[in-house]
Amino acid sequence: MAKRLTEKENEKLVKGFKRGKTIKSLSEEFRFTSVTIIRKLKEKLGVSIYRELNSKNKKSAQENIIYRDKNINNDNIDSNLKDSEYKFLDINEIDEDKDEKNCPHASEFIEITPLNYEIESTSRKELSSIPISEINFPDMVYMIVDKNIELEIRYLRDYPQWDFLPDSDLNRKSIEIFNDIKVAKRFCRKEQKVIKVPNTDVFKIAAPNLISRGISRIISSEQLISL
DSSP, X not given: OOOOOOHXXXXXXXXXXXXXXXXXXXXXXXXXXXXXXXXXXXXXXXXXXXXXXXXHHHHXXXXXXXXXXXXXXXXXXXXXXXXXXXXXXXXXXXXXXHHHHHOTTTTOOOOOOOOOSOOOOOOOOOSSOEEGGGOOOOSOEEEEEETTOOBOOEEGGGOGGGTTSXXXXXXXXXXXXXXXXXXXXXXXXXXXXXXXXXXXXXXXXXXXXXXXXXXXXXXXXXXXXEO
């Protein structure tokens, strides 16, 4: 049976998040995945408050890292300064004639011929998703369907781990596959059931049909697959 957060743990989770703890630190503390932690926080706080606190906590964590690195760098600089010998050079001591002799080409200019071709610009690859043609699916996966064996279709905005995507992507329809049946059952509601997909080539074969139904993404673990 899958482990669940107790009510006391939920309260501790929310308090920690409000005090500035990041999703990563809470995930390590409670030994749950980041997805589970995010889902619980949104459930307890609401989406808007969660996003506000999450943004604040991330900013605070980044500032702490910068402050720490700055102190380390300052300590290193101070240490180097103490170990170094300094000689302050009077500007009047500079021998300009000598410098010019040492740098005979200082007053010469070299003309660089401009390039006579244009640099070809390539379209930026979408970093958040991987084309299905580049995916090596496992031999078998699991899916959640309703009682009529209809696919569970959800928008990307319903998945907290992808809420950083632009609105145009968040409005995409998706289906989710699971590598582990235990994980699939954890997300399965009473009116649903988990089915086994023994031949994962079916996703590449059925891609055109899925696209015709408005489904353009497959979510698999931490991967976002584009059809």
